Amino acid sequence: MKRAIQIAVSIAMVMVSGCATGPERHLSKLKSAKPGVSRASELEEPPYVLALDDDTFSEPAKNVSQSMTRQVAHDQQLATPIEPSESLLLPAPDEVDNEQSMGLTLETLEEMALSNNPTLVQAMAQVDAASGSAYQAGLYPNPVVGYASDQIGIAGTAGELQGGYVSQEFVTGGKLQLSRAKWSQAARIAETNRSAQYDRVLNDVRMHFYKTLAAQQLVEVQKQLVANAKDNVQTHKEMLNLGQTNTPGLLQSEINLRQNQLNLQTAENDLEQAWRNLVAMVGTPELSRTTLHGTLEPTEEKLDWESAFHHLLQNSPELVAAWEKVCHDEITVERERVQPIPNILVNVDFGHNFETDNSVAGVTAGVPLPIFDDNSGTIDQAMADLNRSRADVKRLELTLSVKLADQYRNYQTNWQHIQAYQSEMLPKAKQVYELLHKSYIMRRATWPQVLMAQKNYLDLQAQYIDALLAYRETDISIRGMLLTGGLTEPPAPLSGGHINSVPKPR
Structure with a gap:
C-alpha cells in the first residue's frame, strides 16, 4: 500500500513539474515603472500558497501539495500599488526614463490648430468682407463727364453748340457717414465672431486632446487587465492540477480573459x-500617431455657479455679437430715416457757340422730391429688425443660462466623482491590494484573492479615467463659454435682406 502511494506521489510530481512557474508573470510589465511612479523594492517572493485544511488530504497528499508548492516558485517580483502621494493613475506610456522620447503637448497642438484650421481663414475673410463694405459704403458718388452738342444740322453744321458737361450728385443728410458707421459695426460683429471661432477651435482641440490622452491611458489599463486575466487562467490551471478548482472555474477564467482581450481591442x-x-x-490629418504628454487630473480650482454664470454673461462672444447687432440695427434705423432727404444733382455745361463765336457755360441743379416714396416701408423694416435684435439678446441670455445649467450639473457631478475616487475609492482599493499581497507573502491569503484585488484596482482606475475625461470636457466647455464647433463654418455677421440688396451698400 505504501509502495502504491509513493508511486502516485511520484506521478503527480512529474505532472506538476511541467506547469508554469509563476502566477505573477503578468506583473512583469508593471515592473518597468516610469518616472514619478513609485514601485516596490525587489523582493524574493515566497512560493504560491493555497489555503488547505488539514483534513483535506491524507498525510501523503499533504506532502505532495507541499512539494508542488515549492515547485511553483516566483521568478519575478510583485509591483506594489502607486504611493498615495502620487497620481492614482497607472503610468502613461509617455512616462519613460529618458525625456527624449517624441510626443506632443496641448500647447503644441493649439499652435498647430491656429495655423491650419480652415474655419479661422473663413472667419478672417468675413472680417475683410465687412471691412470692404464699410469702406465702400462711405465713398462719394463718382461724377459723370460727357460730350454735349446742341442744334446739330443747322445750316449743314455739326451743331450750334459743341462742348461737354460734368454732372455730380451731392449726398446730404450724413448718409455716407451713417452708411460707413453701419458697415463698420458689421465688421466689429465679424471680428467678434472671429474671436469666438478661435475659442471654438481651441476648445475642441483641448477636448479632443483629453479624449485621446484618456484613450491612451485606458489602453494601458486594459493591457494590465489582460495580463491579470492571463495570470488568472494560469493560476486556475495550476489549481485544477491540485484539485482546488474544477473545470467550470477554469473555463470561466478563460472567458474572462477573452472578454478582457476584446476590451483591449476596443x-x-x-x-x-x-x-x-x-x-x-488641428488641421493636419496626415500627422502620424505619437504619444501625448499631459495630465487628466484637475489643475484649477473648482468653479462655482455664480462666478461661472457671471463670467459667461459678461464675456460670451455670442452675447457681445448680439449687442453689437443691436447697435448695428440702431444705426440702420437712423440711416433709413435720412434716406428721404433729397440729394442735390448738379450739372455743369461748357462749350463753344459757333453761331456767336463765344465760349459759353451753363449750370443746372435739381433735387428729387420724396412725394411718393418717403422710405417709410424700409424704416418700418429697420425698426422691426431692431426690435428682433433686442429680443434676441434676451433669448440668447436665457439659452446660455439653460446650457450652462446643464453643463454645470455635469461638471459638479464629475467633480464629486473625482473627489470620491481620489479620497476614498482608489486609496481603499490600493490598501486592499497591499494588505492581501502582504497576507499572501505571509501565507495568509491565496493568490486568486490578490489577483481579484488587483483587477478591482485596475477597474477603478479605468472608471477614474472616464470620470476625469467627463470632468475635463465640462470644465473646458464652461471656461470656454460653451463654444464648440471648431470645424463648423463661422456665422456671417449679418443676414441678407432688402436693405442690403442694393449695388452700393448703405
Whole structure:
C-alpha cells in the first residue's frame, strides 16, 4: 500500500513539474515603472500558497501539495500599488526614463490648430468682407463727364453748340457717414465672431486632446487587465492540477480573459479614432500617431455657479455679437430715416457757340422730391429688425443660462466623482491590494484573492479615467463659454435682406 502511494506521489510530481512557474508573470510589465511612479523594492517572493485544511488530504497528499508548492516558485517580483502621494493613475506610456522620447503637448497642438484650421481663414475673410463694405459704403458718388452738342444740322453744321458737361450728385443728410458707421459695426460683429471661432477651435482641440490622452491611458489599463486575466487562467490551471478548482472555474477564467482581450481591442480602436479626430481638428490629418504628454487630473480650482454664470454673461462672444447687432440695427434705423432727404444733382455745361463765336457755360441743379416714396416701408423694416435684435439678446441670455445649467450639473457631478475616487475609492482599493499581497507573502491569503484585488484596482482606475475625461470636457466647455464647433463654418455677421440688396451698400 505504501509502495502504491509513493508511486502516485511520484506521478503527480512529474505532472506538476511541467506547469508554469509563476502566477505573477503578468506583473512583469508593471515592473518597468516610469518616472514619478513609485514601485516596490525587489523582493524574493515566497512560493504560491493555497489555503488547505488539514483534513483535506491524507498525510501523503499533504506532502505532495507541499512539494508542488515549492515547485511553483516566483521568478519575478510583485509591483506594489502607486504611493498615495502620487497620481492614482497607472503610468502613461509617455512616462519613460529618458525625456527624449517624441510626443506632443496641448500647447503644441493649439499652435498647430491656429495655423491650419480652415474655419479661422473663413472667419478672417468675413472680417475683410465687412471691412470692404464699410469702406465702400462711405465713398462719394463718382461724377459723370460727357460730350454735349446742341442744334446739330443747322445750316449743314455739326451743331450750334459743341462742348461737354460734368454732372455730380451731392449726398446730404450724413448718409455716407451713417452708411460707413453701419458697415463698420458689421465688421466689429465679424471680428467678434472671429474671436469666438478661435475659442471654438481651441476648445475642441483641448477636448479632443483629453479624449485621446484618456484613450491612451485606458489602453494601458486594459493591457494590465489582460495580463491579470492571463495570470488568472494560469493560476486556475495550476489549481485544477491540485484539485482546488474544477473545470467550470477554469473555463470561466478563460472567458474572462477573452472578454478582457476584446476590451483591449476596443480601447485600441477608440484610441485610433480619437487620434484621427484630434489631427483633423488641428488641421493636419496626415500627422502620424505619437504619444501625448499631459495630465487628466484637475489643475484649477473648482468653479462655482455664480462666478461661472457671471463670467459667461459678461464675456460670451455670442452675447457681445448680439449687442453689437443691436447697435448695428440702431444705426440702420437712423440711416433709413435720412434716406428721404433729397440729394442735390448738379450739372455743369461748357462749350463753344459757333453761331456767336463765344465760349459759353451753363449750370443746372435739381433735387428729387420724396412725394411718393418717403422710405417709410424700409424704416418700418429697420425698426422691426431692431426690435428682433433686442429680443434676441434676451433669448440668447436665457439659452446660455439653460446650457450652462446643464453643463454645470455635469461638471459638479464629475467633480464629486473625482473627489470620491481620489479620497476614498482608489486609496481603499490600493490598501486592499497591499494588505492581501502582504497576507499572501505571509501565507495568509491565496493568490486568486490578490489577483481579484488587483483587477478591482485596475477597474477603478479605468472608471477614474472616464470620470476625469467627463470632468475635463465640462470644465473646458464652461471656461470656454460653451463654444464648440471648431470645424463648423463661422456665422456671417449679418443676414441678407432688402436693405442690403442694393449695388452700393448703405
